[in-house]
């Protein structure tokens with residue numbers, strides 16, 4: 001009976017819900033700094049704390065969903081949000097350096113990767129502040145929840161970028 005009630009409640013939910021984390025979960029941190037890296041060739045990632053792991057999960061689900069972050073629908077949603085949000089809006093302030101051409105210099109092998117980084121950064125920050133409804137549809141929440149079950153396996157003490165970026 002209890003199970004049935006839970007299932008019924010889930011059916012009533014009109015939109016996907018983002019995960020809610022306890023302070024204990026988000027305080028997970030290894031001592032040697034916070035960094036992460038995602039490998040597009042193997043779909044693997046390494047990370048050194050909760051924030052960097054969640055960020056790299058963003059890159060993973062973006063990649064698995066054919067790079068939603070560089071599609072016009074996502075970029076248009078970001079630009080529209082930036083135009084319409086109030087000046088002191090948390091997300092507008094977060095977005096600003098990413099949308100301004102040449103202002104933050106996020107380039108990967110000569111390719112403009114600003115929106116790729118923004119996509120992962122929005123997911124990362126949503127652990128603490130509710131993601132705007134306008135962005136929710138671009139994230140594969142089922143996959144994110146699944147990956148969160150096992151992300152601790154990807155934690156490492158330190159990432160030496162010189163060993164990984166050739």
Ligand SMILES: [Zn+2]
Pocket residue numbers: 055059116117120
């Ligand atoms: Zn990133």
